[in-house]
Amino acid sequence: MACGDRYHVHRHNVTVDPADPDHFSRVLAACPAAKILYLLGLSPPAGQDVATRYLLEPLLTLVRAIATKKTGNTELYLITTGCQPVGNMPVNRPEQALLWGVARTLRLEHPEMNCRIIDIDPGDGHTPLSGLAFTALMRGIGEQCLHESAWRGNQCYVPALSVCPVFPLEGRQSTCAGNVTGFYLISGGLGAFGLRLAHWLIDRGMTNIALMGRGGAGETTRQAIAGLEQRGARISVYAADVADLTALENAVSHAEDAFGPLIGIIHGAGILRGGFLQQDSAATHYQVMRPKVEGAMNLHHITQRRQVAEFILISSASSVLGLSRYAGYAAANAYLDALAWRRRGSGLPALSIGFGPFSDAGLALSEPALMHSSRLPALTMSQGIHWLSRALCSGSAHVIAMAYDAPDPAHGIDKAHGAMDPSHTVTKAVGATDRATLDMAGPHLAAKVARSPASLSSSTPGQRAAQIVQYIRRQVAGLAGGDGEDFSDRRPLRDVGIDSLTGVELRNRLQRKFGIPLPVTLLWDYPTLAELTALILNRVQMTLSQGENHHE
The missing domain is CATH 1.10.1200.10 (ACP-like)
Structure with a gap:
């Protein structure tokens, strides 16, 4: 089955409009499928905006068609390549990690679809599916298929959380210390957590800070900025959209004229808007993803010509755990995590830190369900800043700072509090997870068994x-x-x-x-x-x- 602008059948090949659920429904009615492989991630088009829509729109339409079909014998496999960190092998296609955030949410909202996701070996990058990768894929969708796996060569790996190594803060030289010239840029810097991050930078010795936000500074924000300046900081405020590359370049150029070189970036921009996968359009999810995904890509782009000491991405635990009603948000944060790994593999600084909800600030305040979730107890901003400092000491590319109580031991994570490092751990045998790993697959409904x-x-x-x-x-x-x-x-x-x-x-x-x-x-x-x-x-x-x- 391929995507096009109309419904067309030629022998065993079917072309569908990815925005039309009826086209997918017609295919599912004519050809009932026990297993559906979603392969669009293997060859996305160039351009971040286009790639995001290309990856997600057909998937969301397919999900609606399967949900309408209402049969419990379908298994949905999402296939990506080169977007998951495995050992010393680099991440080279971070945009495909969007599908991992969606998959983790899809399993929460529609466990009856038995969604599984597999990241196959990217090989030389020229062939979408090499012979070795094809063999691994066939083994991956076998009867013993894991909910989540990554294949490199003929070896299968599974996601795992491990306690992040924590080093003492005392005696560690701050990256900011002694930087008389130069500045840090905080996107999303006019929100409560962005302003708290600015105080943290001042604590570390940075006195030149550029705060960027789409709406500019209101009266309350101006008062908070005055408090930063009373601590000896020089603050510049830019009303600009970090997802707009031209606006970002202009803001950074003005800040460079005022402060000198850009030496550090904290990407904290984002919006939170809820909606179920079965109901919301790709355009709605894209609006949620845009500030995080395109903003991060733009910031990554401007550092190709500027050497920065720190590149910090404010992510979310939802990228790993999924978040019902917030698939776009989980997907965007999964992209941030993958981008951090990609930068590390290229020898560039990067840290993606995923937080649970904050009780005293942040996006979750607009969603009472997140603030009072028994599954994910809220942190305070001070706790978040503490774990951010620790995460920088750990040397990890991706760290999660959260308090977590699993509602069901079957989720694989029992109880955790503090900083954890997600990674992929090799299995002892194909289809058998290492007992030392924590499989984050989420609930699974064996729909054929009732x-x-x-x-x-x-x-x-x-x-x-x-x-x-x-x-x-x-x-x-x-x-x-x-x-x-x-x-x-x-x-x-x-x-x-x-x-x-x-x-x-x-x-x-x-x-x-x-x-x-x-x-x-x-x-x-x-x-x-x-x-x-x-x-x-x-x-x-x-x-x-x-x-x-x-x-x-």
């Missing part, structure tokens, strides 16, 4: 309803941290502590328990225990009836 409805087959409809209610109450209590018995079945579950994140987790658990497909918008469409129970009971009974008819 044991739970059968376990309810001997119960009456009334007994089934009671069993379903009891199970839901237990799960709500565990996810919301309260007493599952202490709320009315007519009360919206969001009122008892189930937010957008734990709501998706609840939906995934219900799918696994009862072996039935449920919409990602489950708690929006069926917000109370009574409505939820009625839906599940109806679908379980339909499944049981179909099973009985099949055996007759």
Whole structure:
């Protein structure tokens, strides 16, 4: 199947419009597929804007088509090449890491699609799929396929988190110390965390700082800048979009005229806007990705002619864990992580640090579900700055600073707090993960196996309803941290502590328990225990009836 501007079939080849879900639906109806391989990542066109749209638009349209198809026997494989760090082998295609952020979110929103992602060996960079890479791909999509893997040669690697080595801050010479001339640039510098980063730079000895933001400085921001200047800093403010290369070049040139050479960059620009993969358009996700992705690429571009001592990318834990309703945000941060690895492989400075939500500033303040998530407890800005300083001492290219409580040990990460270094660890055998690794694959729904409805087959409809209610109450209590018995079945579950994140987790658990497909918008469409129970009971009974008819 290839992308074009119209639907066309010629023998076994099909051309579809990547923006038309009906085209994908027609293909899936005519050719039911147990496994779908998404290979567009292997040969993206030149140009960051074009490549981003090329990678994501067909995938989002395909996801909508599969979700509409509502069959539980599809496995979706996303294939990338050269975008994951493995050993000493460099990352050479960081834009493809966008698909890793999407895949990790897709598994949270649609576990029934059994999404897996494989990064194959880029080889010489001239052939999209060499013979060795093709052989590895065929092994990767075999029966023992991992949720996430990278193949180099004939060896399989899996993602892992390890505790980041931490070195004492005392006695370490700051990069900023003694720099009388020169300046640091902070994109997103007019937000609360950007201003806190400016204080951190002053603490490290940097007194020349350029703050960049799209909207310019309001009264509150001007007061905060005055506080920076009272500490002896020289601050320049630029109302410019870091994703606009011309505007960025102009701002940097003006700052160079005032301060001297650019010696350090902190890229903190970003926006947070929620929407499910099944519902939002590629254009909506692109708007979220643009400041982070194009901004980072532009900053990387301007350093080709300027030697900087530090290149710090403010990323998010969502790049590794996924984030339901925020696929574009997770994808953009996955790109930042890959860009850091690419720069390191080219001998350039880079650190991508992924934070969990901040309780006292940042994008998450606009989303209550992120602020009160039992899965990802918030950090303070001071804690974030502390771990940023430690991360610089560690020498790692990509570090995550977060407090994390896994809702289910099956996620592979039990409990963690502090700085962790994501990497790829070799498996001992193909399909068997090293026990020392932490597989971050997320929930997986074996959609072909539906044991739970059968376990309810001997119960009456009334007994089934009671069993379903009891199970839901237990799960709500565990996810919301309260007493599952202490709320009315007519009360919206969001009122008892189930937010957008734990709501998706609840939906995934219900799918696994009862072996039935449920919409990602489950708690929006069926917000109370009574409505939820009625839906599940109806679908379980339909499944049981179909099973009985099949055996007759």
